[in-house]
Amino acid sequence: MILLSTVITNAANVAMGMLLLAFFLAFWRLVKGPSLPDRVVVLDLIASLVIGITLAITFLSGEKVYLNVAVMIALITFMGTVAFAIYLKKRYYDK
Numbered sequence: 143m144i145l146l147s148t149v150i151t152n153a154a155n156v157a158m159g160m161l162l163l164a165f166f167l168a169f170w171r172l173v174k175g176p177s178l179p180d181r182v183v184v185l186d187l188i189a190s191l192v193i194g195i196t197l198a199i200t201f202l203s204g205e206k207v208y209l210n211v212a213v214m215i216a217l218i219t220f221m222g223t224v225a226f227a228i229y230l231k232k233r234y235y236d237k
Contacts, residue, residue, distance in 0.1 A: 165188065
């Protein structure tokens, strides 16, 4: 049982490091993005990475309340993506 706990903790730590690296690379792409649609896609990616980081924190801390936080972030991200899509449609295609 102790070995399994150690393996899960190590896997969560490795996942956290990879997710943080991906987060910083995505943030750099957000700053350098050539156009608004590219930035919208990167914002969606960043939100997904934040959800992954939240889930890794859940495994490391053992607190189940962070799962609710991850679900709320996912719902807000979905609504934001739909709002951006409507805005981009009006801006680029309804001329």
